[in-house]
Amino acid sequence: MLKTNRIADVFDIRTRFLRSTHLERDFADRTALRGYVVTPPAQEGFDRLLPGLSPKSGQRAWRVTGDYGTGKSSFALALAHLLYEDGGGLPQEVRKCVDFRALGVKRPNLLPVLVTGTRTPLAESLRMALARSLEEQCKRGKPPRLIAKLRTPAGKESGPQDGSEEIALLHEAGQYLRDSGKADGLVIILDELGKFLEFAALHPDRQDIYLLQMLAEAASRSGDTPIFVVGVLHQGFHAYAEQLTVATQKEWDKVAGRFEEILFNQPLEQATSLVANALNIRRDRLPRGATGWLEGEMSKAIELGWYGVDAVKHRLVSIAPQIFPLHPTVIPVLVKLFSRFGQNERSLYSFLLSNEPFALQSFAEKPAKADGFYRLHNLYDFARAAFGHRLALQTFRSHWNQIESVVESFPRDQAAELQILKTVAILNLIDSPQLLASEDAIALAVDSTSEGASTKIRRSLKSLQRGKAVLYYRGAAGGYCLWPHTSVNLERAYQDARDTVPVPQRIGPLIREKLETRPLVARRHYIETGNLRHFDVQFVPSAELQDAIVERTGADGQVVVALCETESERRKAIDFATSKAMANRKGVLTAVPQPLQGLASLVGEVQRWEWVVGNVPELNHDNYALEEATRQLAASRQVLAKRLQSYVGLRQFTETLGLEWFYRGQPVSIGTGRALLEKLSSVCEGVTDNPRYPASVVMRSSRLRYCRDES
Numbered sequence: 001m002l003k004t005n006r007i008a009d010v011f012d013i014r015t016r017f018l019r020s021t022h023l024e025r026d027f028a029d030r031t032a033l034r035g036y037v038v039t040p041p042a043q044e045g046f047d048r049l050l051p052g053l054s055p056k057s058g059q060r061a062w063r064v065t066g067d068y069g070t071g072k073s074s075f076a077l078a079l080a081h082l083l084y085e086d087g088g089g090l091p092q093e094v095r096k097c098v099d100f101r102a103l104g105v106k107r108p109n110l111l112p113v114l115v116t117g118t119r120t121p122l123a124e125s126l127r128m129a130l131a132r133s134l135e136e137q138c139k140r141g142k143p144p145r146l147i148a149k150l151r152t153p154a155g156k157e158s159g160p161q162d163g164s165e166e167i168a169l170l171h172e173a174g175q176y177l178r179d180s181g182k183a184d185g186l187v188i189i190l191d192e193l194g195k196f197l198e199f200a201a202l203h204p205d206r207q208d209i210y211l212l213q214m215l216a217e218a219a220s221r222s223g224d225t226p227i228f229v230v231g232v233l234h235q236g237f238h239a240y241a242e243q244l245t246v247a248t249q250k251e252w253d254k255v256a257g258r259f260e261e262i263l264f265n266q267p268l269e270q271a272t273s274l275v276a277n278a279l280n281i282r283r284d285r286l287p288r289g290a291t292g293w294l295e296g297e298m299s300k301a302i303e304l305g306w307y308g309v310d311a312v313k314h315r316l317v318s319i320a321p322q323i324f325p326l327h328p329t330v331i332p333v334l335v336k337l338f339s340r341f342g343q344n345e346r347s348l349y350s351f352l353l354s355n356e357p358f359a360l361q362s363f364a365e366k367p368a369k370a371d372g373f374y375r376l377h378n379l380y381d382f383a384r385a386a387f388g389h390r391l392a393l394q395t396f397r398s399h400w401n402q403i404e405s406v407v408e409s410f411p412r413d414q415a416a417e418l419q420i421l422k423t424v425a426i427l428n429l430i431d432s433p434q435l436l437a438s439e440d441a442i443a444l445a446v447d448s449t450s451e452g453a454s455t456k457i458r459r460s461l462k463s464l465q466r467g468k469a470v471l472y473y474r475g476a477a478g479g480y481c482l483w484p485h486t487s488v489n490l491e492r493a494y495q496d497a498r499d500t501v502p503v504p505q506r507i508g509p510l511i512r513e514k515l516e517t518r519p520l521v522a523r524r525h526y527i528e529t530g531n532l533r534h535f536d537v538q539f540v541p542s543a544e545l546q547d548a549i550v551e552r553t554g555a556d557g558q559v560v561v562a563l564c565e566t567e568s569e570r571r572k573a574i575d576f577a578t579s580k581a582m583a584n585r586k587g588v589l590t591a592v593p594q595p596l597q598g599l600a601s602l603v604g605e606v607q608r609w610e611w612v613v614g615n616v617p618e619l620n621h622d623n624y625a626l627e628e629a630t631r632q633l634a635a636s637r638q639v640l641a642k643r644l645q646s647y648v649g650l651r652q653f654t655e656t657l658g659l660e661w662f663y664r665g666q667p668v669s670i671g672t673g674r675a676l677l678e679k680l681s682s683v684c685e686g687v688t689d690n691p692r693y694p695a696s697v698v699m700r701s702s703r704l705r706y707c708r709d710e711s
Contacts, residue, residue, distance in 0.1 A: 007325050007372070008364040012280045013353060023114040023191050024132075026077055033078055033090060037277055038097045039270050041066075042075045045262050046098055049079065053105045055224050059260055061216035063193070063231040066264030067339045071274070072232045075264070076189050083187045083228065085109035110228060111137060111173075111183040117195030122208045123166050124153070125196070126188070130173055137182050144176055163211035167218050174225040185226035188215070193231035197240035202598050203567055204244060209255055216258035231259060242503070242601075268307045269316055271335050271348070276322035278352050286324055289370035293449070294320040294328065297373075300444050301328040306435060325363065327373035329445040334379065336430045341387045351382065358382035376445045377422035380407070383429065391429070393635065396490040396628050398429050399483060406470055406482045417460050419446050424471065424480050437479040488618045488625035490632075497608035497615075504603050507596035508541050508563035511603065511644060515539045516651065520559060525681035533684045535559050535589070537650065542573040546581075549588055557587030557683060559676075561648055561659070566595050574660065583665030587683060591659040593648045602640040609633035650676060 026032035038046075045064065052060045064072050081090045082098060085107065100107050115129040131150035138144065150169060170186065177183040190196065200208035212231075219229045237256035241249045266274065283291070298320035302313050306329060320328060338348055351359050358381040363374045383391075384404065391400035403425045410418055423445050427437040435441075439458060447453040461480065464471040472481045504510055519534040526532045533556040540548040542562040549560060562573035570592060576582065577590040609632050613619065619626040646658050651673045661670040663683070670676050 005367060006364065007366055007368045008361070010281055010285045010324060010368060011364065012282050013278065023073065023077055023080070023116055023189060024129075027080060027112060027114055033074070033081070033094065036074060036078060036091060036094055037274065038078075038094060039071065039266065039274070041264050041266060041270075042071065042078070043097055045075055045264070046079070046082070048260075048262060049228075049230070050082075050098060050100075050103060052228060053083075053100075053103065053108055053226065055226075058220045060219035060222060060226060061229045061259045062262055063233060063256070063259040064262045064264055065233055065236060066266075067234065070264050070266050072264050073191055076191055076230060076232050079230065080112040080114065080187060080189055083108045083110040084112055085183070108226075109184045110187040110226060111177055111185070113186055113188045115188070115190050117190060117192030119195050119199045119202075121199065121203075121206060122190075122196045122211055123163060126166055126211075127151070127169070129188075130169070130186075134173060134176075137177075146172055146176055163207050163214045166211060167214050170215075170218060170227060171225075174222070174227060178225050185222065185228075187228040187230070190229070190231040193233040194235065194240060197233070197237065201240050201244060203595070204248060204597065206567070209252060213255045213258055216255075220258075229259075236261075244503070266335075268332055268335060269312060272307075272316060272319050272323060272331055274348070275326065275331060275352065276319050278349060279322065279324075281322045281324055283321060285368075286321060287368045287370045287372075290324055291321040293370055293373075294324060297444070297448065298328040300448065301332075304438075304441055304444065306332045306441075308434070325368075325372060325374050326360070327375045327445065329376055329441070330374060330379055332435055333376060333426060333430055336432055336435065337379070337383060337387075337426075340430070341383075341390065356382070357385045359386075371449045375419075375423070376426050377419040380422035380426040380429075383426060396494060396632055398431070400429065401628075401631075402483045402624075403428055410470065416446075416456070417464060420457060420460055420464065421470065421482070425482060427479075428482055437481070438476070439480075442480065483624070486622055486625050488616060488622045488629075490612070490625055490628060493612050493616045493629075494608060497611040500615075501604065501607045501611050503600055504607070505600075506565055507599050507603055508539075508565060511596070511599070512539055512563070514641065514644060515648060519555060520650065520677065520680060522556075522680040522684045523677050525684040528681075531684075533557070533680075535587075535680055537561070539563055539648065542569045542576075545573060545576050545590070549582075549585065549590075557589070557680070559589050559591065559650065559680075561591045561593065561650075563648075564592065564595050565597055570595050574662075577662035578665050578667070580665065582662070585664065588663075589668075589679065589683070590662045591648075591650075592662070593659050596647070599640070599643060599647065602636070602643055605636040606633070606640055609636050649673075 049062060051057060064075065066072050078090065078094055082094070111133055113126075113129050113133045115125050118125065127150045131147050134147050134150070135143065138147070146169065149172075170188075174185050177185065196208060200206065215227075215229050219227045237252050238249065241252040244252070295317050298317050299313070301307060302316060307316060323331065334348065334351065338351075350356065353361060355361050358378065360374060363378060366372060388400070388404065391398050392404075395401040407418070407421050407425050410421055412418065420442060423442055424437045427435055427441070439461060442461065443454045443457045446457050461471065465473055465480070470482070472484050473479075474481055474485065517537045517539065519536055522533045522535070535557040536555040537559045538548050539561045540563060542564045545560065545562055549558065562570075562577075564570040564573050573590075573592045577592060582588070582590065609629065612629050613626075613633055616629075619629060648659065659670070661668045661676075661679075663679075668679065670679055
């Protein structure tokens with residue numbers, strides 16, 4: 001056996017696991033799928049998708065849904081190669097997983113159109129991706145005119161911008177490929193489809209969601225020139241449409257129904273295999289005794305029920321040495337952790353292979369010892385570093401503030417008891433009935449290497465509960481917890497609020513009272529001329545712009561901000577601000593923000609917490625829950641106020657204003673609040689005194705304070 005000093009020396013990590021899959025980049029890399037494991041969900045996905053190759057099939061639109069880090073993008077990459085005649089990027093094991101002859105079809109040759117989602121219009125990304133694919137296919141000879149059409153922005157040619165132009169171009173591309181013998185059809189893969197759905201939800205006036213519907217319909221009718229459409233996303237369509245109207249949500253549900261769903265959920269046994277495959281342990285380098293320790297610990301974890309009632313014990317026990325140095329209790333908690341709190345940039349593989357603080361590679365710099373496991377208390381440190389800031393924002397769901405305050409205030413010199421607290425903390429955070437913080441589970445997770453160690457942990461548990469009163473025992477069904485029982489389930493109360501308080505449809509009336517309407521003073525003009533001129537500030541619905549500007553005031557000018565609910569209203573406001581009527585309006589600056597529907601979720605969040613505080617009587621008898629609900633309300637109001645400033649704020653002197661500005665029918669560049677005051681002074685140089693209120697004589701102290709405030 002080779003001697004090793006560090007845990008890292010035991011790993012022999014394959015390069016494909018060192019970065020996440022990116023469709024466009026990795027399709028041309030023949031090594032990208034080397035070592036790819038055809039998991040049961042992947043095999044099921046292939047088995048369900050590929051019968052769509054039959055010319056008579058009408059099922060050619062799919063959505064692959066699953067948590068971060070479950071291998072959806074790698075599956076999509078393998079699928080693209082399987083459906084492409086070249087298939088050069090596929091290892092032999094993947095080729096063997098599909099028998100096209102058994103399906104009654106020839107080996108397909110569909111040109112991959114690979115799109116990675118961004119918060120941009122779907123139509124634009126689809127056109128560019130199809131153009132790139134055709135260019136790659138047509139390197140020799142004269143490129144078809146179709147490529148130039150695709151690179152022409154949507155709507156520039158004849159036809160409405162409703163998605164029909166893109167569908168026509170797809171059919172034209174399919175026909176060109178078949179006539180030229182270059183391919184039999186198209187396979188369109190929309191990775192990160194959720195990004196496009198987020199954009200569609202923020203811009204409901206656009207036709208993106210209906211383009212998806214038209215794509216699915218075109219695929220189902222594509223016949224002998226097949227068009228496969230596969231969307232990859234992390235949650236259902238409904239999750240992206242929560243802030244839209246009920247009618248719109250129903251439309252989204254109909255569109256989702258056009259795509260048959262493939263759920264990409266990995267059972268714990270499979271997740272364990274993926275971890276082992278990623279680490280690729282050199283078993284001959286394992287510390288002496290590690291194999292026996294891990295097999296024994298895995299058996300105990302299975303007996304606790306942490307790997308599910310259907311766990312195949314002999315299979316998991318045989319894998320156990322290959323997950324060194326992870327303790328077997330870590331993987332079930334790790335999977336739950338990423339399922340609940342994971343982000344795109346933080347998947348299971350990033351934990352295993354990146355250099356993030358407290359992740360596995362950081363731990364792997366330690367000396368390799370048979371019982372030197374990465375345990376749940378280590379995972380707590382990782383969760384705090386990776387997710388702590390996000391957990392604090394929604395602590396009512398995870399009790400994170402309570403968890404963190406107990407753990408971080410505990411004396412550092414009591415290392416053994418601190419490990420117990422962190423173990424209970426991570427289990428409380430996950431809050432899973434299958435992963436209960438029972439006495440047996442805590443003893444196994446912290447240290448079960450000897451009978452004496454286990455006995456010591458059980459004594460410490462009693463001490464932390466009865467003596468130091470930092471742990472609370474809720475019986476066999478509840479296990480240990482870091483906080484006493486609370487009579488209010490805030491997550492349930494919040495869900496009741498979501499069911500009761502609809503998403504606001506008109507944002508303007510709800511925020512007008514929160515907007516700052518103090519007049520603005522042309523400060524430089526006053527300093528240079530001695531004339532104190534001020535501009536009234538008005539926030540008005542876009543439909544009332546003309547009335548607001550016609551109305552005469554005692555001010556020297558007006559700053560009018562149009563409150564636009566939708567993209568359509570925003571365009572109408574811009575049309576008004578650039579109209580001939582406004583070209584003759586001296587002293588009036590018009591500002592147009594982004595559609596206020598982008599604030600709907602934040603306004604709704606405030607309303608929900610207001611509902612919880614005002615409508616849950618049990619809060620009067622539960623100080624802990626009341627304090628948390630009040631904190632959530634204050635935090636949501638603060639977030640809304642900050643976002644309001646970025647949308648329509650006028651007094652951000654260093655930050656960029658999120659407004660489009662117009663003066664006398666022309667757009668003007670005003671980047672900050674300071675630049676706005678400078679523009680007001682410039683306007684004053686060309687505006688005569690208001691005949692009703694001559695500015696040269698209005699020098700009262702009540703108006704001087706505006707000058708002081710704006711300085």
